[in-house]
Amino acid sequence: MDLLALADFNLVARHGGFGRAARAAGRPKATLSRRVAELEASLDLRLFERGTRALKLTEEGRALYERTGALLTEIDETAAAIAAGGDRPRGRLRISAPLLFSQIAMGKLAAEFAIKYPEVRLEITTEDRAVDMVEEGYDLVIRVNPEPDESLVGRIFLRDRxxxxxxxxxxxxxxxxxxxxxxxxxxxxxxxxxxxxxxxxxxxxxxxxxxxxxxxxxxxxxxxxxxxxxxxxxxxxxxxxxxxxxxxxxxDGPEIALWTLYPSRRLLSARVSAFLQHLKEAFPKGTPDELAAYIGA
Structure with a gap:
């Protein structure tokens, strides 16, 4: 399978259309359309239902998107860390986190991170509102069950119930x-x-x-x-x-999922990559039991 074509398919699926995906990525719409068509041909599957005014994932397309999105994020994060040349993270890192997670876990997480990376100046603010990352100068936000935002990418790192x-x-x-x-x-x-x-x-x-x-x-x-x-x-x-x-x-109710979100997977800074890895090491499986153990340790 062509990973570049798969990445373009995920880009279009995430933004809900070729036009919006092209504008977000600065890529020609025709190129994205061609790459997705090539992926469909190679898989012998229709991944999108193409209407006159809307683009909708087929059942097979949704399954492919859900199963490959996180994997592509992992690949991008790994590539970004390697591209950073192994330089030790340094400089200011601003994070916004929700109230409850901050109260029970962020103090310990922040202290461990500061000890591990003394050249990073970590700043964490606590609020449950959806901050504007670009306007307010945040490098990373942590949110519970966030609304879809085509300008942000991220991954689930913890689940609760x-x-x-x-x-x-x-x-x-x-x-x-x-x-x-x-x-x-x-x-x-x-x-x-x-x-x-x-x-x-x-x-x-x-x-x-x-x-x-x-x-x-x-x-x-x-x-x-x-x-x-x-x-x-x-x-x-x-x-x-x-x-x-x-x-x-x-x-009964929706799953509680904690996400890390950031503006772009491209050129991810060493500071953000290091904090994402720090969360992964703290909660390798992302289960409620891990969070409870971390709180009680």
Missing amino acids: LVAVASPAVTRPTDNEVVPAVVRGAGDQGPVWDAMTSAGRLRFTVDPILRLSSMIMVRDAVRVGAGAACLPISLVSHDLAAGTLVHWGDV
């Missing part, structure tokens, strides 16, 4: 029973939680008696016995093991 937990002092409800709950913010989690338990599916009707602005605060309130809460398993796994919290079930 939500669980319903409560203090042992709080009585486990029956199906559709009203549960006093501690929730994050004004809009997180709806009035009903569906959870999978060892006995089957259970639905909780939630009465939010307490609203707090951070997951750490929610966990602390639940420990005291204020009510139940939906929290990432990595944040409460030690409490569950110690018996200070009880697992009521795995909550």
Whole structure:
């Protein structure tokens, strides 16, 4: 398989069209169209449905994109590191990270990175909003389930999941029973939680008696016995093991995925490459258990 043609296919798939991909990469639209057509011919598969006004991945095209995108990112990151000539990373590195991940892990991660690369001046800001990397001068951002952005590329480095937990002092409800709950913010989690338990599916009707602005605060309130809460398993796994919290079930909902994002894979700086490798070494499998162990170590 032609890796260059595969890279062009991923470029078009990521941007959702030949025109937008050509503008983002500074490449001729006709060249991208020809390379994708050649890839389709070599695979004997149609990868895109070409309408008059829209371009849509076929089922085979989506499968190819999902399975090769991360691999191509790895190749580009490796090539960038080699192209840097092995020079030790140096200079300023600005990173934006979400609140919870910063509170539980970034202090330790940043300190380990600073010790490993003393010539890098690492600056980390904590915020959950979608920052403008170029306008605000960030080299790398970490985001939870980010919206697609054709100007950014990146990869998932950690996954987590939500669980319903409560203090042992709080009585486990029956199906559709009203549960006093501690929730994050004004809009997180709806009035009903569906959870999978060892006995089957259970639905909780939630009465939010307490609203707090951070997951750490929610966990602390639940420990005291204020009510139940939906929290990432990595944040409460030690409490569950110690018996200070009880697992009521795995909550239905989208997977929690933490992404590293940066403006371009091309000419990736040695500083960014080093931090990406630092994350990979800290969380080689990217599982909730790894994050929980890192927090507790």
